[in-house]
Amino acid sequence: MEKKISSAVIKRLPRYYRYLSELLEGGTERISSQELSQKMNVTASQIRQDFNNFGGFGQQGYGYNVAVLREEIGKILGLDQSYQVIIIGAGNLGQALANYAGFEKRGFLVSAIFDINPDKVGNMAGKVEVLDMKDLESYVASHQVDIAALTLPKAKAPEVAADLVKMGVRAFWNFAATDLNLPDNIPVENVHLAESLMRLSYNIVNVSQDS
């Protein structure tokens, strides 16, 4: 991509993709920015501005072609490729990720899940077997691994992530309540659940009382 797109726009793209996927599933073939804006509860001008970052996606008199627009946004998001994912930590959260069929539909393929607990090793989590952490290095050496999802305790996460970078893992989906501090060219997407919950309590105390 030639132009630098703002992170605020990038943050909104997956939501567009979600709405367009639902529209397509529901059989909608075309939609105007006006209709889309009502559905998504954002202004039509915001939608047009966001889309103009990518050349506007050719809205005509009839509005956008839903399938084409969805595919274009999918390409920008890298969803025209598939990604091999391993999960580190076979606790409830790791198992929830392994079992979530929605990721596979988007091209994120969970190939293995690892844990140090011998009681868990050998069990199935979704369609994959729980493997022993001591076999992690040989697994990564012999399989393509694009993304590691970290659902292990925070004390271990930065060290395991640094090791995985050395082994060649390209990106991290981090659920551990800590920062990983990896090199800048390694994308990390943090899902800090405790922080999300604190924003909720902030809003309970400060926002809901305003109205």
Add this chain to the structure above:
Amino acid sequence: MEKKISSAVIKRLPRYYRYLSELLEGGTERISSQELSQKMNVTASQIRQDFNNFGGFGQQGYGYNVAVLREEIGKILGLDQSYQVIIIGAGNLGQALANYAGFEKRGFLVSAIFDINPDKVGNMAGKVEVLDMKDLESYVASHQVDIAALTLPKAKAPEVAADLVKMGVRAFWNFAATDLNLPDNIPVENVHLAESLMRLSYNIVNVSQDS
């Protein structure tokens, strides 16, 4: 609070709280904005600006008192209160939330988890029993419920959320891949995992190749 604090500042407060909690656990009593900025990988001026929104928390020559600063930020985040949480959906994700002791430590107390699946009703998830969805209304009528965490399928989530608002639930922690469209005075914190994963693939395709 008199002054309107920007949502970007609010978004950063939980991260400050996390670092201060770790410093306190590690025995650090005082810290300068300089040291904190190095640890957190943000500028010291950003930290001072953020804290100035709340009167600056009285940094002196020696820096901030970690315990006091943590408590002040905790109060702003509403962590000086406790919250009764119910979880709707006893799948892997619902169970992961029910089992996560870290929430209880912050004052978020899971009192019940609900599911429609008769095979799950009566099982334990963490310290609470899985209750039948048909008992949801009578449960909420007879117990304080501040927050409902939604880990049920997206097709059901908006309807269940609207019902819960009528029953008096004040806030939602939404893991369903849909928008809830609730009244403005009802805080909602969305955790859209599929969208998070799409931002990661975007960064794999666009960012990691730049470097």
